[in-house]
Each structure stands twice: as C-alpha cells, then as structure tokens.
Amino acid sequence: MFDLERWEEIFETIRKNKLRTFLTGLSVASGIFILVILLGIGQGMRNGISAEFEQDAANILYVWTGRTAVEYKGLNPGRQIQLKNADFQSTAQKYIDELEYKSAVYRIWNGVVDYKKETGSYRVEGVLPDYQFLENTPLMQGRFLNYQDHQNYEKVAVIGKVVKNDLFKEVDPVGKYVEISGINFKVIGVFSDPGGEREENRVYVPLSTGQRVFNGQNNINNMAFTLGKEDNFESALAASNKFSAELQQFLKEQHSVAPEDTRAININNSLENAKRFYDLMDMIKFFFWGVGICTIIAGIVGVSNIMLIIVKERTREIGVRKALGAEPWSIVGMVLHESIFVTAIAGLVGLIGSLALLELVGPMIETNYIANPSVDFGVALTTVVILVVAGALAGFFPAYRAARIKPIVALRDE
Amino acid sequence: MIEIKDLHKSYKTGSNTLHVLKGINFNVAEGELVSIMGSSGSGKSTLLNILGMLDEADQGSYTLDGVPIKNLNEKIAARYRNRFLGFVFQSFNLINYKTALDNVALPLYYQGMKRKERLERAMAYLDKVGLTAWAQHLPNELSGGQKQRVAIARALASDPKVLLADEPTGALDTKTSYEVMDLIQKINEEGRTILIVTHEHDIAEMTKRIVNLKDGVIIDDRKVDQVKALQHV
Numbered sequence: 001m002f003d004l005e006r007w008e009e010i011f012e013t014i015r016k017n018k019l020r021t022f023l024t025g026l027s028v029a030s031g032i033f034i035l036v037i038l039l040g041i042g043q044g045m046r047n048g049i050s051a052e053f054e055q056d057a058a059n060i061l062y063v064w065t066g067r068t069a070v071e072y073k074g075l076n077p078g079r080q081i082q083l084k085n086a087d088f089q090s091t092a093q094k095y096i097d098e099l100e101y102k103s104a105v106y107r108i109w110n111g112v113v114d115y116k117k118e119t120g121s122y123r124v125e126g127v128l129p130d131y132q133f134l135e136n137t138p139l140m141q142g143r144f145l146n147y148q149d150h151q152n153y154e155k156v157a158v159i160g161k162v163v164k165n166d167l168f169k170e171v172d173p174v175g176k177y178v179e180i181s182g183i184n185f186k187v188i189g190v191f192s193d194p195g196g197e198r199e200e201n202r203v204y205v206p207l208s209t210g211q212r213v214f215n216g217q218n219n220i221n222n223m224a225f226t227l228g229k230e231d232n233f234e235s236a237l238a239a240s241n242k243f244s245a246e247l248q249q250f251l252k253e254q255h256s257v258a259p260e261d262t263r264a265i266n267i268n269n270s271l272e273n274a275k276r277f278y279d280l281m282d283m284i285k286f287f288f289w290g291v292g293i294c295t296i297i298a299g300i301v302g303v304s305n306i307m308l309i310i311v312k313e314r315t316r317e318i319g320v321r322k323a324l325g326a327e328p329w330s331i332v333g334m335v336l337h338e339s340i341f342v343t344a345i346a347g348l349v350g351l352i353g354s355l356a357l358l359e360l361v362g363p364m365i366e367t368n369y370i371a372n373p374s375v376d377f378g379v380a381l382t383t384v385v386i387l388v389v390a391g392a393l394a395g396f397f398p399a400y401r402a403a404r405i406k407p408i409v410a411l412r413d414e
Numbered sequence: 415m416i417e418i419k420d421l422h423k424s425y426k427t428g429s430n431t432l433h434v435l436k437g438i439n440f441n442v443a444e445g446e447l448v449s450i451m452g453s454s455g456s457g458k459s460t461l462l463n464i465l466g467m468l469d470e471a472d473q474g475s476y477t478l479d480g481v482p483i484k485n486l487n488e489k490i491a492a493r494y495r496n497r498f499l500g501f502v503f504q505s506f507n508l509i510n511y512k513t514a515l516d517n518v519a520l521p522l523y524y525q526g527m528k529r530k531e532r533l534e535r536a537m538a539y540l541d542k543v544g545l546t547a548w549a550q551h552l553p554n555e556l557s558g559g560q561k562q563r564v565a566i567a568r569a570l571a572s573d574p575k576v577l578l579a580d581e582p583t584g585a586l587d588t589k590t591s592y593e594v595m596d597l598i599q600k601i602n603e604e605g606r607t608i609l610i611v612t613h614e615h616d617i618a619e620m621t622k623r624i625v626n627l628k629d630g631v632i633i634d635d636r637k638v639d640q641v642k643a644l645q646h647v
C-alpha cells in the first residue's frame with residue numbers, strides 16, 4: 001500500500017486511461033450521491049412529520065362529547081352530553097395511581113381580551129395546573145396557574161405568546177391586567193407552545209374562576225389525562241388502550257349512553273395516533289432504505305461490470321507484464337489498488353457533493369413535511385466503504401483469474 | 415546455456431489431442447545466435463514459448479544456465495522470466511498507454527529498481543537501438559520497425575541471459591527487417607545468446623546456426639556462414 005513505485009505505476013495508469021477512470025468514478029460517485037440525497041430526504045420527511053406531531057404530550061388522552069346517536073333506555077338520540085366536574089373528579093379518584101397528569105377544561109366561548117386600547121378574540125379556557133404539562137407549554141415569563149389560584153378563585157391568566165405580542169407589543173405583561181369579556185384578570189405568565197402559533201393564541205385561567213365568573217356552574221367541556229410512564233411503547237399503548245376503554249364505558253354509564261354509541265363520548269388516544277405515526281415513520285424509513293439499498297446494489301453491479309470489462313480489456317497487457325516478470329500477486333495488487341483508489345476517491349467526491357448539496361439546499365426547503373434534511377455521516381461513510389469493498393471484490397476475482405492463467409494464454413487474447 | 419532433452423508437448427482441443435512436439439533434443443551454448451525454422455504449424459512457437467517459460471512442456475527436461483526448469487510455481491517462474499529471459503514478439507506487445515521509455519523500463523520495475531535509475535537504464539537501451547528521440551512517444555506514434563526496436567530494447571533492459579524472438583521481422587518489410595537483424599547481430603556480438611523463430615531464409619542466413627523443425631521433431635541442425643545484415647541495409 002505504501003509502495004511508492006506502485007503508486008507511481010497506478011497514477012500513470014490512471015492518467016493514461018482517463019475515460020475508464022472517469023466511468024468507474026462516475027458510477028460510484030453518482031450511486032453515493034443518489035443514496036445520500038435519498039436518505040437525506042427521508043430523514044427530512046421524518047423530521048418534518050415529527051415536528052407536526054410534536055405538539056402535545058405524546059401519551060395524552062383527550063375526552064370530548066357530542067350528541068347521542070342511538071336511542072337508549074327510552075332516551076331519544078340527538079341528546080347533547082354535558083360533562084360535569086363530578087365526571088372528572090370520580091375519574092381522577094378512581095385512577096389515582098395510574099394517572100400522571102390530569103385536567104378538566106372549561107371552554108369560555110367568545111373570549112374577547114382587551115388591554116388598554118388593544119383588543120383580540122382568543123380561545124380562553126379554564127384549566128387545572130397540570131394542563132401545562134398536558135399541553136406541553138414551556139413558560140417564557142412568569143409562572144403557570146397553581147392550586148392556590150384554583151382554590152381561591154383567583155382572577156389570574158396565563159397568556160400565549162401570540163396574545164402577548166398582539167396586546168402588549170414590547171411591554172412586559174406580567175402583573176398587568178387584561179379584561180376577558182369585561183372582567184379584569186391579572187397576567188401571571190406567558191407561554192410558548194411547540195405546536196406553533198395556533199396553540200399560542202390561547203389564554204388559560206383557573207378552572208374554578210372560569211366556571212364561576214363565566215357562569216359555567218359545574219360544567220366542563222373536556223378532560224385530558226396522561227398515564228404514568230411504562231417501560232416500553234407496547235405496554236404504554238396497552239395501558240392507555242385499557243384506560244381509554246374503561247373510561248369510555250364509565251362515562252357512558254354515567255350519562256346513560258348506549259354502549260354501542262360511537263358519537264356521544266369521544267376519547268382521542270394520542271398514543272394510538274402515535275403508534276400510527278411511528279409506523280408511518282418506520283415505513284418512510286424502510287422505504288428510503290430500500291430504495292437506497294437498491295441504489296447501492298445498482299452501484300455495485302455497475303462497478304463490478306466495469307471491473308470485469310477493465311480486466312478483460314487488460315488481459316493481453318497482463319500477459320505482457322507476466323512475460324516481463326510480473327508475479328501473479330503484483331497483477332492482482334495492481335488491479336485492486338487502482339480500483340480501490342478510484343472508487344474511494346469517487347465515493348468521497350459523491351459523498352462530499354451530496355452532503356454539500358443537503359447543507360446548502362436543506363435549510364431552504366420550507367414545506368410542512370420536509371424539515372432539515374440530513375444524513376448520518378457515519379451511515380454515508382459506511383456506504384462508501386461498502387462500495388469500495390464491493391468494487392475491490394468485483395475486481396479481485398477477474399484479476400485473480402487473469403493473474404493465474406498462463407502468460408501465453410493471456411498473450412493470445414485479442 | 416540451454417539444454418533440452420526429449421521434450422514433448424501436446425494440445426488438447428475438445429476430444430482430440432494434438433501432439434505438437436515429439437521429443438526435441440537440443441543444446442544452445444552461450445553466445446550463439448540460432449534460428450529455428452520450419453513450416454507453419456511445425457511447433458516453432460510452441461518450442462520457443464516453453465523455452466521462455468510462457469508455457470510448460472508435458473514431458474522432458476529443460477535446463478537453463480544450469481538451473482533445471484521444472485514444476486515452477488508462478489512466482490518463481492516470473493522471477494526467472496524477469497532475470498534470465500528477454501522476449502521479442504512478432505506483434506511487438508508493447509503496452510499502448512505507456513511511452514517507449516516506460517515500456518523499456520517496465521521489466522526493471524518488476525526487478526524492484528527505483529524509478530530514476532530504471533529510466534536512466536531504459537534511456538541507455540533506447541539509445542542503443544537508436545530511438546533516443548522517440549523516448550516520449552506512445553507505441554501508436556511509431557513505425558513497425560521502431561516498435562520492434564523498442565521491444566528489443568525492452569527485452570534487453572533486464573540484461574537477460576537469453577533473448578527469445580518469435581518472428582521478430584514477421585510484421586516488417588525487407589529493409590526494416592534487415593535493420594532489426596543488424597541490431598540483433600550486434601547484440602549477439604556483445605556475447606548474448608539469441609534464439610530466433612523465422613520462416614524467412616534470408617533472415618535465417620543472418621544467424622549462425624539453423625535448426626529445422628518438422629512435425630514436432632528436429633530434422634536438421636547446421637551451422638551457417640553468417641551473412642551480415644549491414645551489407646543489405
């Protein structure tokens with residue numbers, strides 16, 4: 001490998017056989033290039049889709065109600081089901097060991113919020129302190145609602161980033177008062193939400209305050225829960241499916257809903273969604289890997305073909321070299337040295353080219369479903385190594401055969 | 415220098431075996447210039463290839479400069495070819511992407527000589543065959559006679575004990591043939607042992623001994639009064 005004479009011989013051969021070198025190099029470089037770009041796009045799609053789904057706690061169960069669809073116990077279909085505080089409390093009580101976070105949600109309709117001259121219409125919800133974790137809302141300033149606020153019916157509010165920007169501009173909102181539908185609330189915090197702006201134009205107030213001030217009595221609109229951590233995804237999914245089924249049954253009994261009614265009580269089990277999501281991710285991953293591996297195989301076949309042709313073309317030359325005193329292994333070494341050198345350089349060129357393209361173009365891609373396409377450098381390098389090894393193997397067998405045949409036979413080759 | 419006894423060689427083609435050499439006995443002393451003649455298919459090339467270790471005999475013994483040539487593995491055969499033998503082929507067999515100089519230097523590469531030294535040596539041999547000016551030319555930029563002179567320079571570069579030439583003038587016109595023969599005679603006069611296969615009588619007359627092959631045996635082996643090629647040039 002470090003035989004200088006050999007390197008000179010190889011460089012000379014490469015220099016004098018530019019077309020052959022170019023073709024070998026091209027097939028390797030383009031194979032690597034396509035593979036890296038494909039893997040990059042695949043990763044980008046996964047990143048993009050992840051970002052879309054990363055809004056809330058991944059294992060959240062969200063309950064909402066609608067109208068009944070079937071007649072039951074003499075009650076007509078079309079009846080609106082209204083959740084009550086009692087539903088929430090008994091659920092929380094019953095599953096006290098299983099639940100991690102829990103909150104009821106009271107929705108205040110037509111939530112008009114004013115600060116001085118600025119005014120806006122936002123989604124205003126009465127929630128419990130746990131809601132911060134259920135909605136996955138990091139605080140930018142101040143604090144979230146706590147149990148004191150809830151117990152003391154405090155008129156305090158936590159506002160989203162969008163609300164703050166709309167109403168307060170540059171002013172620090174914490175400690176200021178806003179009017180929500182004409183009633184003064186003190187702002188105690190500002191939150192952001194990875195779910196994006198749509199989830200940042202909300203205002204949260206204590207559940208108790210919301211129900212009392214806005215005449216909600218003991219009505220609630222939604223309930224949100226997360227279950228405690230499990231060891232793995234499968235058992236987490238099983239636990240949340242079980243809880244979801246039991247909760248549905250319990251609520252149906254409470255509200256006299258037919259067991260077969262699928263409209264009245266709805267539970268969105270995000271883990272179930274997550275499973276579909278992970279399956280989708282896996283599919284994307286397998287798809288791109290599948291295509292990538294096919295590309296690599298095509299590359300290997302291409303390189304092998306070229307190596308076969310090269311060795312065939314050089315048979316007579318090999319005969320001459322042997323007549324002049326080349327040992328068989330020096331022939332094999334010569335062919336392999338050249339092929340490894342060319343495929344390695346070409347592979348690296350393809351690799352660097354494609355990484356550069358991803359690096360340059362990647363950040364400019366602005367669709368919802370592709371974000372930050374990138375490739376694990378190790379994976380990309382491994383594919384280069386695979387191609388180089390494949391090229392070497394593909395060159396080895398014909399070279400070995402050519403090196404073994406009697407020089408007179410090689411010389412006779414036309 | 416060369417001793418062969420009862421040499422046999424046959425080729426298998428499908429179910430047939432073609433017995434080409436049927437017991438050749440023949441010695442060559444150091445410094446001889448021998449031509450091997452015979453009709454087409456008489457086995458001249460086969461014999462020369464065996465002498466050159468490019469091919470193997472089926473039977474018989476071959477001793478080159480006191481070394482028995484038998485059951486060699488490829489590695490040792492390669493070394494012997496490199497040190498003991500120089501080849502000149504009818505079709506030149508130059509490597510087409512290498513310059514005349516690099517072609518001549520190639521056997522020295524396989525001797526493990528450093529680049530600078532081997533290019534110097536190669537240049538000296540090119541000079542000897544009168545092609546200094548053509549050192550950097552590729553084979554396809556040379557005439558047939560020039561190519562054969564490059565091939566001769568290459569065969570001599572490793573300073574072999576024996577030079578083997580299979581119809582070295584077969585692809586050349588008469589005048590060029592004589593020029594090449596003149597060169598071969600000069601090399602022989604320096605003491606090198608040379609074997610030439612040819613079927614041209616005038617070429618054979620320019621050697622010192624003619625061996626006639628027919629149907630795989632030597633039918634005639636005689637010394638001749640060498641005709642100097644220079645007279646014809």
Ligand SMILES: Nc1ncnc2c1ncn2[C@@H]1O[C@H](COP(=O)(O)OP(=O)(O)OP(=O)(O)O)[C@@H](O)[C@H]1O
Nearest residue numbers: 425426427432434453454455456457458459460461
């Ligand atoms: N590799 C081979 N396989 C089968 N037969 C062969 C092979 N090489 C040579 N022969 C046969 O052996 C015989 C002798 O061949 P060789 O080449 O030695 O003849 P030659 O005397 O050199 O003839 P020419 O003057 O035409 O070159 C021929 O009949 C030829 O067909």
Ligand SMILES: [Mg+2]
Nearest residue numbers: 458459460580
């Ligand atoms: Mg012949």
